[in-house]
Amino acid sequence: MSSSKQTHDHDTIKAWAEKHNGVPAIVADTEDGKGGGILRIHFPKNSDAKSDLKEVDWESFFKTFDEQKLDFLYQDKKADGEESTFHKFIERE
Template sequence: MSTSKQTHDHATIKAWAEEHGGVPAIVADTAKSKGGGILRIHFPKHSDSSSDLKETDWDTFFKTFDDNKLDFLHQDKKADGEESTFYKFVARE
């Protein structure tokens, strides 16, 4: 059985992303929109060069994350025990 964890702790989010080969990113077409754009964790090893994601720094990423009052829902392992890169951003309660 796989389980998910939810947090808004910056250090936990950054550590999870880096452990899984992820970097902070924003969907390129939304970067200049009100609210700072749509956040993503980009996994360069698992995508092609034509990605619509624009990598950003952690400070910019977390400013948008906090301004939009988001939480990070993530999974460490799949049900079969394999490493998981599942995550999503949800409204902070």
């Protein structure tokens, strides 16, 4: 059985992403000129070169994350025990 966790702790999010070879990113066409946009964790080794994601630094990523009052919902392992890269950003309660 897999279970999800939820956090807005920057260190936890960064550690999870780096453990899974993920990098902070923003969907390119959603930037608003102030650095905001739709956030993603991008896994370059698992995607094609024609990605619509723009890699950003962690500082910019977390600035947008906090401004949008988001939480990070994520999984460490799948139900079968394999590593999971499931994640999504949700509105903070």
